[in-house]
Amino acid sequence: MSFHSELPDLEGKDARDILAFTLDRFGSRAAISTAFGPSGVVVMHLASTLDPGIRAFFLDTGFHFPETLEMVDRVRDRLGITIDVVRPDADAVAALDPEGASSRLHARDTDACCGLRKVEPTRRVLAGLDAWITGLRRDQGPSRAATPVLEVKESDGRALVKVNPLVAWDRKAVWAYLFAHDLPYNPLHDRGYPSVGCWPCTRPAAADGDERAGRWAGEAKTECGLHTRIG
Numbered sequence: 136m137s138f139h140s141e142l143p144d145l146e147g148k149d150a151r152d153i154l155a156f157t158l159d160r161f162g163s164r165a166a167i168s169t170a171f172g173p174s175g176v177v178v179m180h181l182a183s184t185l186d187p188g189i190r191a192f193f194l195d196t197g198f199h200f201p202e203t204l205e206m207v208d209r210v211r212d213r214l215g216i217t218i219d220v221v222r223p224d225a226d227a228v229a230a231l232d233p234e235g236a237s238s239r240l241h242a243r244d245t246d247a248c249c250g251l252r253k254v255e256p257t258r259r260v261l262a263g264l265d266a267w268i269t270g271l272r273r274d275q276g277p278s279r280a281a282t283p284v285l286e287v288k289e290s291d292g293r294a295l296v297k298v299n300p301l302v303a304w305d306r307k308a309v310w311a312y313l314f315a316h317d318l319p320y321n322p323l324h325d326r327g328y329p330s331v332g333c334w335p336c337t338r339p340a341a342a343d344g345d346e347r348a349g350r351w352a353g354e355a356k357t358e359c360g361l362h363t364r365i366g
């Protein structure tokens with residue numbers, strides 16, 4: 136199937152329309168990836184109003200803050216959608232990072248650690264999908280400034296469509312939507328963390344600066360690889 140030739144131009148369309156197209160075209164072969172950031176919660180809520188059967192998946196790297204892990208049940212309870220919790224392959228962890236829960240791989244090689252705990256598990260999920268929905272926004276930082284609404288990606292030799300319905304939203308619009316719909320959010324955002332990832336690689340940051348400045352602080356790295364190493 137050629138995704139390229141069949142995709143409409145959805146640039147400038149409303150997020151709800153983008154999701155409606157995605158759910159109509161791909162049905163149960165579409166799912167939302169989320170780490171329970173504010174944008175992801177908005178996308179899950181919007182999608183759930185169109186199709187309560189929409190699925191989401193969350194990567195449990197083994198290094199999340201308790202507040203993030205609690206979001207799984209909070210969002211499930213509030214939205215009533217299925218959220219799959221995906222973990223790294225145990226054999227791969229044993230082979231590449233045998234220290235397990237006391238691993239220091241993140242201190243030695245963040246790319247290897249993210250590859251093991253985020254990129255490979257995501258590839259496993261994407262093998263069963265034709266559309267991968269995200270909460271990416273262009274205003275989240277330079278690495279995301281050129282994100283299109285729809286893009287064709289290749290994962291393990293298969294093409295799939297990556298759908299980014301909120302690319303044109305800004306941080307203020309996302310928070311306004313969250314509050315207007317009384318949606319749950321990670322309480323760490325109230326404690327100085329504009330963006331929340333794994334605890335070894337997340338620091339508080341200025342509320343009005345680069346949203347992802349607290350991620351891998353002190354390193355050139357700004358992305359775990361999900362959005363740069365797949366496709």
Ligand code: SF4
Nearest residue numbers: 241245248249333336
């Ligand atoms: S964010 Fe840090 S702890 Fe989490 S997978 Fe990447 S390197 Fe490992």
